[in-house]
Amino acid sequence: MDLSIIIVTYRSRADIGACLASLREATTGVRAEIVVVDNASGDGTVEAAGAEPGVRVLALPQNAGFGAGINRGLAVTSGRYVLWMNPDARLVGGSLAAVLAWMDARPDVGVAGGKILDPGGAVQRSARAFPSYGAALGHRYSLLTRWFPRNPFSRRYLREHASFEAVEPVDWVSGAFLLHRRAVSDALGGLDEQFFMYCEDVDFCLRAWHGGWKVFFHPGMVLEHAIGGSSRQAGRRMIVARHRSIWRYYRKHFRRFWPKDAMVWAGIWARCGGLLAASAWSRR
Numbered sequence: 001m002d003l004s005i006i007i008v009t010y011r012s013r014a015d016i017g018a019c020l021a022s023l024r025e026a027t028t029g030v031r032a033e034i035v036v037v038d039n040a041s042g043d044g045t046v047e048a049a050g051a052e053p054g055v056r057v058l059a060l061p062q063n064a065g066f067g068a069g070i071n072r073g074l075a076v077t078s079g080r081y082v083l084w085m086n087p088d089a090r091l092v093g094g095s096l097a098a099v100l101a102w103m104d105a106r107p108d109v110g111v112a113g114g115k116i117l118d119p120g121g122a123v124q125r126s127a128r129a130f131p132s133y134g135a136a137l138g139h140r141y142s143l144l145t146r147w148f149p150r151n152p153f154s155r156r157y158l159r160e161h162a163s164f165e166a167v168e169p170v171d172w173v174s175g176a177f178l179l180h181r182r183a184v185s186d187a188l189g190g191l192d193e194q195f196f197m198y199c200e201d202v203d204f205c206l207r208a209w210h211g212g213w214k215v216f217f218h219p220g221m222v223l224e225h226a227i228g229g230s231s232r233q234a235g236r237r238m239i240v241a242r243h244r245s246i247w248r249y250y251r252k253h254f255r256r257f258w259p260k261d262a263m264v265w266a267g268i269w270a271r272c273g274g275l276l277a278a279s280a281w282s283r284r
Helices: 013-026 045-050 066-075 096-104 143-147 152-157 182-188 200-210 231-253 258-282
Strands: 003-009 032-039 055-060 081-085 089-094 109-117 177-181 214-225
Touching: 003 013, 003 045, 003 066, 013 032, 013 045, 013 089, 032 045, 032 066, 045 055, 055 066, 066 081, 066 200, 081 096, 081 182, 089 096, 089 109, 096 109, 096 177, 096 214, 109 182, 109 200, 177 182, 177 200, 177 214, 182 200, 200 214, 200 231, 231 258
Parallel strands: 003 032, 003 081, 032 055, 109 214
Antiparallel strands: 081 177, 089 214, 109 177
16 A cells, blocks of 8 residues: 555534545545544534545544544554545645655655645645744744734744745644655654644654654645634634643753743743633624
8 A cells, every 4th residue: 555544534524525535536546545533523524424435434432632533543554655634625736646756766754745725825834943932923823923924933933935836854744734654653653642633743743853754845745725624613622722732842842941831831821811812702
């Protein structure tokens, strides 16, 4: 088997059909298997995915999170390569076969991400620098990025210099569409399931780099992706999950010193509280 495609779903009934339909053409010339791991959606996602030919569905009894879902998919598949793909996405261009051939010729490359477009056709900056303290100011949704998008923190973290048209090494690529050698996940022991949702892709790529593999952006795979399709189904819970993952990533990968830890912890949860308050206000 060349390629195992793993799609983790949560209340994705409206999106999964288009996602799977796009894969039928995209996998031409590739020996591929498709597994949908459903996190207890209860909305007909399991039935919709199971009706598609050649698709295997794993229906989990509870929502185990994204990383756990990918790990369940890894356990029942056998492809030399593995592709994670979000259900609210569809392949719209490029060639999976060509990118797999490129990776076959580059044994040093362990992970690759494709070119991701939003529904309006704009490029999503899905290949970024590893998080730093500056990224807290310059992340995608920060006020600094919105009000002053040319600031150095945002430009570095979001790689504003990149054209997203060339094959190039990057720090990490989005888990919405992430291709890796099975040897990488085998060596790393899969995804860290303590990240319920968010940051598991950053953590995976960082551990891949530490393991001696390179991470690349490759525009030869083109995806259209509606950001946050599953996350919107449980908005406030996902706000909390995101900040738990940020704290987990910090504890795992940053140098620890208790005064700094306390300030970082306070900053993360103050931001979480602000977003929860804004979410509650918007629902009034």
